[in-house]
Amino acid sequence: MRNHWWRLCVVAGVLILGACAAPPPAKVEKAGQPAPVEVLSERYTVLPEGVIADARTGLQWVVGPDRDMDFDQAVAWVGSCRAAGGGWRMPTREELRSLHQPGRGERNMAPVFQTSGWWVWAEPRDARSAWSFSFNHGCATWDARINSCYGRAFGVRQAPR
Numbered sequence: 128m129r130n131h132w133w134r135l136c137v138v139a140g141v142l143i144l145g146a147c148a149a150p151p152p153a154k155v156e157k158a159g160q161p162a163p164v165e166v167l168s169e170r171y172t173v174l175p176e177g178v179i180a181d182a183r184t185g186l187q188w189v190v191g192p193d194r195d196m197d198f199d200q201a202v203a204w205v206g207s208c209r210a211a212g213g214g215w216r217m218p219t220r221e222e223l224r225s226l227h228q229p230g231r232g233e234r235n236m237a238p239v240f241q242t243s244g245w246w247v248w249a250e251p252r253d254a255r256s257a258w259s260f261s262f263n264h265g266c267a268t269w270d271a272r273i274n275s276c277y278g279r280a281f282g283v284r285q286a287p288r
């Protein structure tokens with residue numbers, strides 16, 4: 128189980144040290160696109176409906192509500208997400224690890240992934256627990272599915288061809 132007291136100390140330390148600033152995104156219009164696309168780096172592009180395209184992995188991401196949720200709530204949110212035609216699923220630990228960038232943004236990930244949580248739920252571990260990825264530690268961890276402290280939901284899918 129996670130040590131909640133230690134977590135509070137980490138969050139307090141982050142608040143005291145402040146956040147890294149990211150340069151503003153460049154707006155790029157592409158022919159045939161219904162809305163402007165934001166190019167945030169060589170790697171990430173924000174598509175219409177808030178979908179984040181990762182050029183390095185070929186994955187697309189949606190960020191869930193910025194509130195604490197348990198595993199079942201995260202699964203329900205991802206399953207009901209219809210952004211850009213739907214087809215979203217829970218990410219794996221390795222897919223979440225691909226987003227980890229120590230020292231980048233407030234949560235060791237590109238600022239485009241706007242969340243105030245430190246953990247993002249991943250795949251189930253067993254009937255009572257599930258994996259998540261800890262962006263403050265840069266590692267996968269597991270917890271009871273009913274724990275909701277700092278847990279967030281991201282949906283992922285392969286980019287449509």
